[in-house]
Amino acid sequence: MTGKPENSSHENRSFWKRFFMFSLRNRIAFYYTVATAFLIAVVFAVIYFLVERVVYQQFDEELRSEISELFHDAHVTNYGIASLSQFRNIDIDDKGEEAADEDPDHDEHDEKEQGKVDVEFIQILDREGLMFRKSENLSRYTLVFRSGQEETIFFNSRLAGSTIRQVQVPLKDSKGLVGGYVIVAVPMKNAIIVLYDLQNVLFLSFPLIILTLFILTRLIAGRSIMPIDRVIATAEQISQTNLDQRIMMPRHRDELYRLSATINSLLDRMQDAFLREKQFTADASHELKTPLSVVKGNLEVLIRKPREREYYESKVKFCLGELNRMAQLIDQLLMLARFESDSMHSHIESVQLSRRIDEVVERMKPSADEKGIVFRLQELNDVRVAADSSMLEMILDNIISNAVKYSPSGSMVTIRVERKSNMVACHITDEGIGIPDEKLQSVFERFYRVDQSRNSSTGGFGLGLSIVKKLADLQKIRVTVASGEKGTTFTLVFPSL
Ligand code: ADP
Numbered sequence: 001m002t003g004k005p006e007n008s009s010h011e012n013r014s015f016w017k018r019f020f021m022f023s024l025r026n027r028i029a030f031y032y033t034v035a036t037a038f039l040i041a042v043v044f045a046v047i048y049f050l051v052e053r054v055v056y057q058q059f060d061e062e063l064r065s066e067i068s069e070l071f072h073d074a075h076v077t078n079y080g081i082a083s084l085s086q087f088r089n090i091d092i093d094d095k096g097e098e099a100a101d102e103d104p105d106h107d108e109h110d111e112k113e114q115g116k117v118d119v120e121f122i123q124i125l126d127r128e129g130l131m132f133r134k135s136e137n138l139s140r141y142t143l144v145f146r147s148g149q150e151e152t153i154f155f156n157s158r159l160a161g162s163t164i165r166q167v168q169v170p171l172k173d174s175k176g177l178v179g180g181y182v183i184v185a186v187p188m189k190n191a192i193i194v195l196y197d198l199q200n201v202l203f204l205s206f207p208l209i210i211l212t213l214f215i216l217t218r219l220i221a222g223r224s225i226m227p228i229d230r231v232i233a234t235a236e237q238i239s240q241t242n243l244d245q246r247i248m249m250p251r252h253r254d255e256l257y258r259l260s261a262t263i264n265s266l267l268d269r270m271q272d273a274f275l276r277e278k279q280f281t282a283d284a285s286h287e288l289k290t291p292l293s294v295v296k297g298n299l300e301v302l303i304r305k306p307r308e309r310e311y312y313e314s315k316v317k318f319c320l321g322e323l324n325r326m327a328q329l330i331d332q333l334l335m336l337a338r339f340e341s342d343s344m345h346s347h348i349e350s351v352q353l354s355r356r357i358d359e360v361v362e363r364m365k366p367s368a369d370e371k372g373i374v375f376r377l378q379e380l381n382d383v384r385v386a387a388d389s390s391m392l393e394m395i396l397d398n399i400i401s402n403a404v405k406y407s408p409s410g411s412m413v414t415i416r417v418e419r420k421s422n423m424v425a426c427h428i429t430d431e432g433i434g435i436p437d438e439k440l441q442s443v444f445e446r447f448y449r450v451d452q453s454r455n456s457s458t459g460g461f462g463l464g465l466s467i468v469k470k471l472a473d474l475q476k477i478r479v480t481v482a483s484g485e486k487g488t489t490f491t492l493v494f495p496s497l
Contacts, residue, residue, distance in 0.1 A: 024228070025221035032221075033214040040209060044202045051198055055191045056165065060154050063167040066120055066184045082171040084124070084132055084180035092122040093136045121159070123183040132180060143183045150178060159185065163192045227256045235263065243271040276446075283447035287329055287461055291322040332463040336446065339470040346388040346474045350497060353426060354379040356389065357415055360396040364404055371409045378416040385424050385494035391471045395479075398464040399428050399490045405460070406488070407432035422496040427489050435483040443481060444469040 074086040122135040123143040134142065143166060144157040152169045166185040170178045227250045234247045246267060247260045298315050338344050354377075361375050368375065385392075403413045411431040418425050435443060435450055442448045449462040472479040478493040 024225055025218055028221040028225075029214050029218035032217045033210060036213055037206075037210045040206065044206060048195075048198060048202060052195055055188075055195060056154070059165040059186060059188060059191065060167070062186055063120075063154065063165065063184050066122075066186075067167060067169055067182065070122065070182060070184070081174050082179075083173060084126060084171060087124050087133065087171075087180075087182065092124070092133060119187075121164070121185045123185075125181045125183065127178050127180055129181070143185050145181065145183065149181075156188070157185070159187075163188045228259075231256070231260055231263065238267065240274065243267065243274055280446050284333060287447065288326060291326045295319045295322050329461050329463070332461060332467065335467060336463065336470065339467070339474065344474065346391055348386050348388055348475060350384045351387045351389045351392060353383050353385050353392075353417055353424065353494075354381050356392055356396060357417070357426070360393060360400055361415070363397070364400050367401070368404050368413070371404065371407070373404055373407055373409070374412050376412055376414045378414065380417050380419060383417055383419060383424055384497060386497045387475050387477065387494060391475055392477075395468050395471050395477070395492065396428075398468045399492075402460075402464060403428055403430035403432065403488070403490075406430065424494045426492045426494075428491075429487060429489040431487045434486055434488055435481065437483070440481055440483060444479075 070087075070090070070092070071082065073090040074082065076082040076086060119137055120135075121138050121143060122133075123138065123145075124132040124134070125145055126132050129145050129147050131142070141159055143159065143164075144155075146153065146155070146168060149168060150170055150172075152167060154165065154167050156163055157166055158164070164185040165188050166183060169182045169184075171180040171182060173179055231247050234245065238245050246264045249260050249264075250256045298319050302312060302315055357377065357379060361377065364375075400413065400415070407413060407430045413431075414427075414429045416427045416429070418427075439450050443450065444465050445462075446466040447462040448466075449460065468479060471477075472492070476495045478491075480491045480493075482489045482491070
């Protein structure tokens with residue numbers, strides 16, 4: 001029984017939720033309309049109250065002049081001091097008659113029925129509020145009396161179904177005691193109609209204005225956000241297969257232009273990353289496939305017919321070498337994957353740079369000695385840098401081993417540490433084959449090797465420097481490379497401690 005209404009109220013709620021939540025133009029139109037509705041309501045209220053005040057002011061002015069005429073007739077000289085008896089004999093029907101005389105079409109019967117509301121009415125009461133005198137035009141009606149008022153008051157009341165404006169003046173003696181009241185009223189017929197009409201116009205026009213405003217704002221908002229729809233439509237079409245598609249730039253250089261530009265540059269970066277990833281997968285598979293097919297080919301040759309022991313030994317040694325290379329490559333790939341998945345966090349601490357350099361150089365000594373390469377260390381002993389000590393060792397390891405790998409026999413590798421203002425820089429310079437200028441920035445890319453033939457002898461995969469770059473980025477170390485005719489210099493700039 002109760003299920004249905006609950007359901008429909010739920011549907012209603014979700015309709016409104018959809019209406020406001022999922023449409024920007026509805027939201028813009030709604031907020032704009034609410035704000036404007038509030039402003040219009042305030043303006044309408046101000047207009048109404050101003051007109052009302054002007055109308056009442058005019059009536060009050062008229063009432064005031066009536067009162068002063070009455071007081072004049074009653075020979076009241078001092079406004080503040082008057083007694084009831086002074087009003088006993090004055091002619092209070094004079095005005096009414098005058099007004100009635102002025103109107104030739106005056107219908108006496110009607111006048112009686114409506115309480116003769118075309119003129120002013122006068123009523124004089126004693127201090128208890130009991131009738132002392134009243135103008136004849138009031139016939140059987142009486143004017144409203146507000147007891148206990150010690151000051152002159154103006155207010156609206158009803159007389160024979162019509163609205164009238166009244167003034168009630170207390171008659172005070174020299175001691176300030178109230179001895180009676182003079183009440184004068186004038187009909188407000190036309191003025192009330194004007195105020196009524198004004199009220200109706202304002203009340204009726206308000207919802208109409210608001211509705212029109214909402215519809216117009218919704219239309220305008222819809223037009224202004226149309227480019228967003230285009231952006232959404234294009235963005236929805238873009239997938240992995242058409243990553244080269246771009247959002248059309250709007251004509252005006254506004255926020256939408258910036259949004260489109262931002263999305264386009266994001267797409268540029270995504271396409272770049274996607275292509276790099278694709279290239280990386282292709283390179284990795286190629287690098288792993290080559291030694292595998294070499295090992296497979298060798299084993300197939302071995303199995304075809306019996307061979308000499310020496311032959312077996314040399315082939316197995318060769319295959320082991322290839323497998324070692326594969327294991328080394330897999331290690332490097334795993335390391336890269338770990339750094340790139342952000343699962344690796346650096347533990348930055350104060351590290352004594354010279355000690356780390358000494359340790360790496362010590363490890364490199366045997367391979368350097370093999371080629372007769374000597375190290376020249378120009379360190380500053382007390383220099384400490386902000387780094388992760390094991391990551392720093394890996395960086396130095398890669399750069400110094402490259403320096404040894406790509407240097408001719410009998411050359412020198414120089415490691416120089418210098419302090420620049422609040423930075424520390426470490427330069428590793430070799431006298432090797434160098435790197436051509438146009439290839440300098442590419443050496444940090446994965447699987448990049450300056451010269452493929454060069455590497456077959458040295459045995460690298462082109463992953464070492466990309467690992468160096470990743471590790472340096474993790475520790476906010478700036479790594480740069482410069483190369484001349486002969487020799488290459490890698491520079492590490494450490495952040496200040
Ligand atoms: P690899 O394992 O092949 O050495 P790296 O990423 O360490 O891979 O280096 C990328 C390429 O940059 C190398 O293949 C080599 O051609 C070049 N390279 C790196 N260091 C030096 C150097 N000190 N002198 C000359 N070439 C270098």
